Amino acid sequence: MHTLSSLQSGKLVGSKRLDLSCGLTRFPEEIYELADTLEILNLSSNALSSLPDDLPKLQKLRVIFCSDNRFTGVPEVLGQCPRLEMIGFKANQIRHLPAVALPDKLRWLILTDNQLGELPAQIGRCARLQKLMLSGNQLMHLPEEMAACTRLELVRIAANRFTQLPGWLLHLPRLAWLAYAGNPCSDSGEAAAMTKQPITHIDWYTLELQEKLGEGASGVIYRAKPKLATAPQVAVKVFKGALTSDGLPRSEKAACIAAGAHPGLIPLTGKISGHPEGTPGLVMSLIDPTFRNLAGPPSLESCTRDIYPAEAGFSLAAVLNIALGIAAVAEHLHAQGVMHGDLYAHNILWNEQGDCLLGDFGAASFIPQQDEQLAASLQRIEVRAFACLLEELTERCSVPIEAQPVVDALRDLQRRCDQPEVNARPLFAEIQRELAVLQNTHPASQDNVLDCTST
Structure with a gap:
């Protein structure tokens, strides 16, 4: 300053x-x-x-x-x-x-x-x-x-008064990141998604907060130790009340709960009850410190695209592992009635074993699943976000000549996910099946070793 x-x-x-x-x-x-x-x-x-x-x-x-x-x-x-x-x-x-x-x-x-x-x-x-x-x-x-x-490419209209989404919005050829929770048009989808997932109530006074692990626009994350001696340490996210650029913290909390359990998500233990100031919060498993962000967020110059270190490079095994993992978790979220809204490399955590976790639900919205055509269009908007991720990974992938057909197939999948005709894009179930076939045809991908020099 x-x-x-x-x-x-x-x-x-x-x-x-x-x-x-x-x-x-x-x-x-x-x-x-x-x-x-x-x-x-x-x-x-x-x-x-x-x-x-x-x-x-x-x-x-x-x-x-x-x-x-x-x-x-x-x-x-x-x-x-x-x-x-x-x-x-x-x-x-x-x-x-x-x-x-x-x-x-x-x-x-x-x-x-x-x-x-x-x-x-x-x-x-x-x-x-x-x-x-x-x-x-x-x-x-x-x-x-x-x-x-x-x-x-990115539209945030959360916490407004929309009773329906503009029809033309669903057909924009490059739209990839959309947030619309907290509008009347989202209420029924949120209610339906929330009924699918039971959640444990954890009393605030059973937790002993320790050091701060991180802070974002929507809340602060602390390490916490349950007062029950045998219970493992956890992470506690205490939400702020303020609106973020993506939307309302209460919508993020609802989406985290509605997302349910999946290997590609940070496990949710329960939600806080009995906070002395009535502040909402969630209790989650601690993330292993070996996990790190796949990339950095967009810069003023790049506008909508993530920033990778100049030396970043991924093996084909890494690209397949990450792509398949994120496609699987995106398919799961959509099945639960949740659209992530911010499917970006900077919101993906990964480690040297090839595991990846999709985090940050601040821009998540709720899919009106009773309207199948609308639901499919919204899902295909997120498919373009996946196309951007896949493009970034394949651009940084160096492979031997014998593996080039697999990379060519990945790039063909990326182009189909990125095509301007929204309703012609594949859904994540199809994407996941294609990636699984490609992984099985590339033996090195089974080694679960990431040859990567990024971050």
Whole structure:
């Protein structure tokens, strides 16, 4: 984080990124001293309610963050910034998105946790739009014109007022990551999914919390020791009440429970009851420390694609093991009425023995299984997310010439999972069968050894 004094003294001249969070009530004129170089401007967590009309003087500006401020509308001047690709105004009081505020090169728009009741039809002209995050607003529909946004890959519309999903949304050729829990259209699916899985209630006072293991947008995870001496240590996730960019923590909790048991999921022991503040929580098995993330999350530059270490490389055995494991767990989730919504390498944990676990249900939604056609379309959206994963793995797979037919078959499967006609994609049951056949035709895949240099 930079300081206002450093900016005013000229110490930041030449900077490509500026992060200022210091109670600002007005836009500092000194920022224009960086006009020749500034690409990323982060003015989050201030008290701003407007931006100056001459903002386009920042001629290289690509990214602007103004979350946690006091804006009631998205500033119109943003539409005049020639290189602006990413706009983030999370957690303001925004009720209006003017059409003129949408820049021509917009790729990534974050308006989570505001008061938007509608979007302008002109958003359909944003041909480059890839990522749209609108959870926690008051939206009941999206403009039909958005069917023209054929590059959209990630859409978050959780915790709004949708009574049904837009029909065109289900046919977007590149959509892969969709979150819509916490809407009226999701309620019946959630109720049906929850009835399938019994859950044990674990009294808060029977657990002794120890060190913090991690923290995400939706909650904090602790190591805990049950006060019953013979019981093994566990992990306890205590949920926060705040809305995340993906949706509501209560939806994540419901999805974790509805997911049930599977070798590709972190085992769930029970849910917390009797917390002194009524805070919800889940008790899970501890993950072996040998597990690590398969990749890192997308960057500002990659937008929707995960980041792998430059040296990352996978054996064919590893690729087959991971692909088959994730296809199996995705099929299981869909059968339970749950769509993960964030099927990404950065949400997959794996170890040297070839085991993998799919985690992070923050973007999970519930499939209305009574509508078979809708359910199948939603599942096939997630199949494209699997296609992205499979593409990333095969790109980093080095194999001997005799195994090339297996890789060719994997790439053919990947292309079928990625085809723009959504309803022509295979479902995960078929994908799993094909991968099992390929694994059986590649003897090395039975060795359960991962020849990988990543992370």
